[in-house]
Amino acid sequence: GQQLNQSPQSMFIQEGEDVSMNCTSSSIFNTWLWYKQDPGEGPVLLIALYKAGELTSNGRLTAQFGITRKDSFLNISASIPSDVGIYFCAGRTYFGNEKLTFGTGTRLTIIP
Amino acid sequence: ETGVTQSPTHLIKTRGQQVTLRCSSQSGHNTVSWYQQALGQGPQFIFQYYREEENGRGNFPPRFSGLQFPNYSSELNVNALELDDSALYLCASSTALEGAETQYFGPGTRLLVL
Numbered sequence: 001g002q003q004l005n006q007s008p009q010s011m012f013i014q015e016g017e018d019v020s021m022n023c024t025s026s027s028i029f030n031t032w033l034w035y036k037q038d039p040g041e042g043p044v045l046l047i048a049l050y051k052a053g054e055l056t057s058n059g060r061l062t063a064q065f066g067i068t069r070k071d072s073f074l075n076i077s078a079s080i081p082s083d084v085g086i087y088f089c090a091g092r093t094y095f096g097n098e099k100l101t102f103g104t105g106t107r108l109t110i111i112p
Numbered sequence: 113e114t115g116v117t118q119s120p121t122h123l124i125k126t127r128g129q130q131v132t133l134r135c136s137s138q139s140g141h142n143t144v145s146w147y148q149q150a151l152g153q154g155p156q157f158i159f160q161y162y163r164e165e166e167n168g169r170g171n172f173p174p175r176f177s178g179l180q181f182p183n184y185s186s187e188l189n190v191n192a193l194e195l196d197d198s199a200l201y202l203c204a205s206s207t208a209l210e211g212a213e214t215q216y217f218g219p220g221t222r223l224l225v226l
Contacts, residue, residue, distance in 0.1 A: 041220075042202050044217070099160065105153070
């Protein structure tokens with residue numbers, strides 16, 4: 001099945017650093033979502049984006065819906081240990097269609 | 113408020129067997145979606161149930177089937193298990209009218225097929 005391309009695949013950073021990751025698709029999406037998944041848990045929604053060009057923040061997290069509707073970006077500022085995990089983007093084609101297409105994931109590790 | 117729960121947490125089956133996975137949706141949610149997450153991959157949409165009827169299906173063969181009950185809990189059934197069916201199976205519940213952003217995921221059932 002289709003999966004969105006996320007980069008980087010993994011990141012090793014020090015506590016306090018900023019993080020940037022992105023997600024690209026060959027198809028247009030009308031909604032972009034960012035999730036975080038911890039070991040042994042299901043994905044937890046971080047940010048939802050509904051309009052092309054939209055920039056939305058949730059605490060230290062900021063995400064943008066690309067103008068082309070084929071990409072999205074997530075930034076995490078001043079990383080802390082609990083930011084460790086796998087981050088997934090997900091796209092939805094139209095409102096009312098619950099099917100989410102997920103990205104391949106970005107694994108974030110914080111080096112002590 | 114009770115979150116999404118799934119059972120069992122882990123399961124080991126052999127090739128050719130059948131398996132049933134269960135999901136209890138979050139209180140007040142009438143829609144359940146099932147996803148398969150292979151190791152190192154993102155979740156892949158299997159199907160969704162709304163008011164006991166299938167409401168959308170991903171690229172999975174007919175041996176993947178499901179049910180939704182009047183209390184909105186759901187089952188995922190997989191027949192004739194194959195080695196590639198080994199994965200984490202996630203269910204997510206939501207209220208249909210509010211859209212996918214309200215999907216709450218359970219912890220998943222990890223299935224190993226030998």
